[in-house]
Amino acid sequence: MTLESLQDRFTETLDTLPGSPSVRSARENAMAHFSQVGFPTRKLENWRYTDVGLLASSDFDPAKTPLETTLSASTRAALAALNAGDEAIVLVDGIPQREPGTWPKSEGLALTPLADLWSRADILPQPESFEEAPLAAVNTAFARDGISISVAAGCRLAEPVHVIMVTSERTSNAPQPRIVVELGEASELSLMLYLIGNEAAPAWTNLVTQVDLQPRSKLAIHRVQELGSKDVHTELLSARVRDAASLEASYIDLGGQLVRNDIVVDLIQPEAECNLYGVFLADQGQHVDNHLRVDHSAAGTVSNQSFKGIAGDRGRGVFNGKVVVHRDAQKIDAKQSSDNLLLSEHAEIDTKPELEIYADDVKCSHGATVGQLDERQLFYLRARGLSDSAARGLLTFAFANEVLQRLSTAETRDRVARRVLERLPGKLDWDELL
Amino acid sequence: MLKIKDLHVSVDGNSILTGLNLQVNAGEIHAIMGPNGSGKSTLAQVIAGRDDYDVDSGSMTFEGADLLELAPEERAQAGIFLGFQYPTEIPGVNNTYLLKAALNAQRAARGEPEIDAYEFMKLIKDKIKVMRIPDKFLTRSVNEGFSGGEKKRNEILQMLVLEPKLAVLDETDSGLDVDALKVVAAGINSLKHPDRATILVTHYERLLELVVPDHVHVLSEGTIAKSGDRSLARELDERGYDWVRAEVRSG
Ligand SMILES: Nc1ncnc2c1ncn2[C@@H]1O[C@H](COP(=O)(O)OP(=O)(O)O)[C@@H](O)[C@H]1O
Ligand SMILES: [Mg+2]
Numbered sequence: 132m133t134l135e136s137l138q139d140r141f142t143e144t145l146d147t148l149p150g151s152p153s154v155r156s157a158r159e160n161a162m163a164h165f166s167q168v169g170f171p172t173r174k175l176e177n178w179r180y181t182d183v184g185l186l187a188s189s190d191f192d193p194a195k196t197p198l199e200t201t202l203s204a205s206t207r208a209a210l211a212a213l214n215a216g217d218e219a220i221v222l223v224d225g226i227p228q229r230e231p232g233t234w235p236k237s238e239g240l241a242l243t244p245l246a247d248l249w250s251r252a253d254i255l256p257q258p259e260s261f262e263e264a265p266l267a268a269v270n271t272a273f274a275r276d277g278i279s280i281s282v283a284a285g286c287r288l289a290e291p292v293h294v295i296m297v298t299s300e301r302t303s304n305a306p307q308p309r310i311v312v313e314l315g316e317a318s319e320l321s322l323m324l325y326l327i328g329n330e331a332a333p334a335w336t337n338l339v340t341q342v343d344l345q346p347r348s349k350l351a352i353h354r355v356q357e358l359g360s361k362d363v364h365t366e367l368l369s370a371r372v373r374d375a376a377s378l379e380a381s382y383i384d385l386g387g388q389l390v391r392n393d394i395v396v397d398l399i400q401p402e403a404e405c406n407l408y409g410v411f412l413a414d415q416g417q418h419v420d421n422h423l424r425v426d427h428s429a430a431g432t433v434s435n436q437s438f439k440g441i442a443g444d445r446g447r448g449v450f451n452g453k454v455v456v457h458r459d460a461q462k463i464d465a466k467q468s469s470d471n472l473l474l475s476e477h478a479e480i481d482t483k484p485e486l487e488i489y490a491d492d493v494k495c496s497h498g499a500t501v502g503q504l505d506e507r508q509l510f511y512l513r514a515r516g517l518s519d520s521a522a523r524g525l526l527t528f529a530f531a532n533e534v535l536q537r538l539s540t541a542e543t544r545d546r547v548a549r550r551v552l553e554r555l556p557g558k559l560d561w562d563e564l565l
Numbered sequence: 566m567l568k569i570k571d572l573h574v575s576v577d578g579n580s581i582l583t584g585l586n587l588q589v590n591a592g593e594i595h596a597i598m599g600p601n602g603s604g605k606s607t608l609a610q611v612i613a614g615r616d617d618y619d620v621d622s623g624s625m626t627f628e629g630a631d632l633l634e635l636a637p638e639e640r641a642q643a644g645i646f647l648g649f650q651y652p653t654e655i656p657g658v659n660n661t662y663l664l665k666a667a668l669n670a671q672r673a674a675r676g677e678p679e680i681d682a683y684e685f686m687k688l689i690k691d692k693i694k695v696m697r698i699p700d701k702f703l704t705r706s707v708n709e710g711f712s713g714g715e716k717k718r719n720e721i722l723q724m725l726v727l728e729p730k731l732a733v734l735d736e737t738d739s740g741l742d743v744d745a746l747k748v749v750a751a752g753i754n755s756l757k758h759p760d761r762a763t764i765l766v767t768h769y770e771r772l773l774e775l776v777v778p779d780h781v782h783v784l785s786e787g788t789i790a791k792s793g794d795r796s797l798a799r800e801l802d803e804r805g806y807d808w809v810r811a812e813v814r815s816g
Pocket of ligand 1: 607
């Protein structure tokens with residue numbers, strides 16, 4: 132949808148979007164901002180390798196009102212296959228399915244549909260860093276709903292909370308969901324986030340996840356993206372991490388045609404920490420771009436970015452990781468690594484770790500590699516009798532598995548491992564590899 | 566079993582082997598000795614099918630089949646085992662998985678079914694005892710973080726599980742202390758069989774005191790410069806290699 136029709140659609144639907152007057156004015160500001168900057172183009176440094184022109188030229192419509200949708204049999208089967216348990220929170224086209232009583236109940240855990248929260252109180256979307264992720268402004272303007280997950284101070288949830296986002300099969304589908312995660316002091320939560328698409332109707336999902344971690348809290352987000360082969364996915368994870376709190380995120384991207392993940396973390400108080408991991412598998416026609424920015428705004432903060440990419444056929448991948456160490460943020464430790472495997476001569480991966488340092492007592496390391504499988508390792512395995520394809524599949528899987536094994540539930544880890552193996556040469560059996 | 570005739574091998578245009586002849590029959594143990602850089606590892610790797618090396622001319626057959634036509638895995642499946650001088654570390658690939666995948670690949674090539682999980686574990690437990698390898702090595706990544714000696718024992722463990730017809734062991738003895746050398750020698754000797762053969766590539770005579778060779782060859786300047794029985798190994802140990810080179814030069 133062109134910028135012009137997007138503006139028109141905003142004017143037409145604004146009255147139907149949920150929220151208090153202040154939420155409404157936040158939407159208007161966001162739309163005004165986006166009207167100025169427009170869809171990002173490759174002329175912008177941050178978008179050099181990723182062309183989202185497709186969004187402006189296709190008929191994706193973020194304003195489309197959600198219907199009572201029934202999911203197709205294949206989508207329901209995909210949902211069931213996740214094995215995420217009966218208590219999983221399902222969002223269809225960004226709208227939480229309210230089946231009272233089925234959402235997890237746990238002391239200190241509050242789960243609320245965002246539409247309710249926005250109407251009841253002046254809870255504004257956090258001022259997004261639209262500069263980093265301009266499409267987050269579209270989400271702020273059009274978001275209809277989503278889920279708020281908050282954990283009370285001192286509560287450590289033993290079981291992960293599962294959130295599943297699916298898209299229905301309607302045309303020009305462009306959900307703009309939002310997830311808000313707030314952890315009270317010294318609380319702990321593990322969040323499993325699944326993104327599932329379908330092959331019948333391509334969708335553009337434009338997700339914003341806001342995270343606020345109070346002192347000494349701990350959040351782990353494991354996000355598994357298995358969208359359809361024609362789906363577009365853009366996403367901003369925006370996190371503020373306070374005093375000695377820690378954020379771990381692992382991003383696994385297997386599906387989608389065009390995927391752009393922005394992860395923006397501000398370590399705003401001393402000793403705050405983040406560990407960001409990712410792995411993608413991009414085959415024919417797929418493009419996956421991971422764009423990270425970590426701000427060390429306080430002393431003693433620690434960050435680690437470790438992303439892996441695997442591109443086969445004509446797959447394309449991008450890693451752009453930035454670490455900014457602000458003035459007076461002394462004694463910080465920042466690590467960045469981007470390791471990439473090209474499985475075909477037509478595949479391409481661009482990687483760019485960046486450091487901006489305005490303090491003097493810092494420890495930073497970064498490394499980036501783009502290469503093929505190690506010939507010596509391949510020969511060793513073949514000399515033991517493994518076929519060339521089994522050896523290639525095994526080495527590629529081992530490369531990806533460093534990230535996959537971080538998935539905190541065994542069901543998800545096993546399922547994702549199988550999905551990855553299916554797409555690698557040799558078609559190795561996960562049960563044997565275990 | 567193995568027949569190598571007039572083998573010429575080069576890397577990036579540099580000749581390494583220049584007309585090498587070697588015949589190994591079933592039931593035999595051959596030792597190949599020679600100074601550093603004489604081409605011993607090149608020979609071992611070429612037998613196993615490493616394609617970094619160009620075979621410019623000559624022939625190499627194994628039980629009548631043209632080895633040069635076979636991929637490395639086909640050679641392994643035919644019963645050739647290379648014990649690497651520098652075993653490769655493979656992070657993320659489980660040692661036991663490799664043993665099982667290797668064994669099953671060879672069984673499949675012979676038309677046999679996959680080994681039963683229980684039988685396999687029994688076999689492995691047996692063999693690690695022979696090699697004095699602690700259980701915990703089974704769950705570790707292949708060779709990752711292993712000491713030099715542990716890597717060599719792991720190579721022999723793989724050999725014991727695969728029971729190859731022809732084992733080519735490239736300096737499996739180097740970097741081993743006396744006790745580890747005894748363990749490795751016992752492992753090699755346990756496979757001794759009239760249908761099997763072994764080529765030991767080594768610098769030192771001390772392994773040959775424990776695994777007694779039928780033939781000893783000196784590889785020098787790209788060819789087998791001299792062959793003899795085990796007494797040649799002792800002579801080399803005492804006198805070094807220079808005299809062999811001198812003998813070759815003076816014809
Ligand atoms: N991959 C290679 N590329 C270039 N030169 C090589 C390579 N492998 C071996 N060589 C050279 O070939 C010669 C023989 O090496 P090698 O077979 O390793 O000897 P040895 O095992 O007897 O010590 C040496 O001069 C070595 O430098
Ligand atoms: Mg050598």
